[in-house]
Amino acid sequence: xxxxxxxxxxxxxxxxxxxxxxxxxxxxxxxxxxxxxxxxxxxxxxxxxxxxxxxxxxxxxxxxxxxxxxxxxxxxxxxxxxxxxxxxxxxxxxxxxxxxxxxxxxxxxxxx
Numbered sequence: 001x002x003x004x005x006x007x008x009x010x011x012x013x014x015x016x017x018x019x020x021x022x023x024x025x026x027x028x029x030x031x032x033x034x035x036x037x038x039x040x041x042x043x044x045x046x047x048x049x050x051x052x053x054x055x056x057x058x059x060x061x062x063x064x065x066x067x068x069x070x071x072x073x074x075x076x077x078x079x080x081x082x083x084x085x086x087x088x089x090x091x092x093x094x095x096x097x098x099x100x101x102x103x104x105x106x107x108x109x110x111x112x
Contacts, residue, residue, distance in 0.1 A: 004104040009076035013098050018075040022089070027078040034071040038064060 017023065018031045041064045049057030079098065083090040093099060 004106075006102045006104050007080060008100045008102075009080060010098055010100075011072045011076055013096065014076040014079050015072060017079055017093075017098065022092075023078060023082045027082060031071060031075055031078065034067065034074070038067045038071060041067065 018028060041060055045057045045060040045064070048060055079093065083093050083099075
């Protein structure tokens with residue numbers, strides 16, 4: 001029976017790691033793209049509010065929260081993926097408390 005673990009990442013620290021040169025460019029490129037999308041949504045909401053509709057501006061402004069949450073989560077997933085590929089990086093992330101790892105107990109009566 002294989003043991004299972006649950007891994008939670010520190011999302012704020014994940015953003016700092018992604019903004020540094022700690023992960024390969026293939027991970028950072030997507031993060032940089034979505035960071036710029038998020039940043040440009042604020043002026044887009046302003047432009048929509050002035051020239052189109054206040055409802056469109058409100059929707060655009062509300063979507064910024066979803067985009068920010070999405071790229072924070074994807075940053076953590078990219079870091080975890082790179083940590084699984086690179087043991088030295090994994091050890092470094094454990095030292096800075098990037099991951100909180102807990103064992104998962106199977107439910108009673110459920111066969112593994």
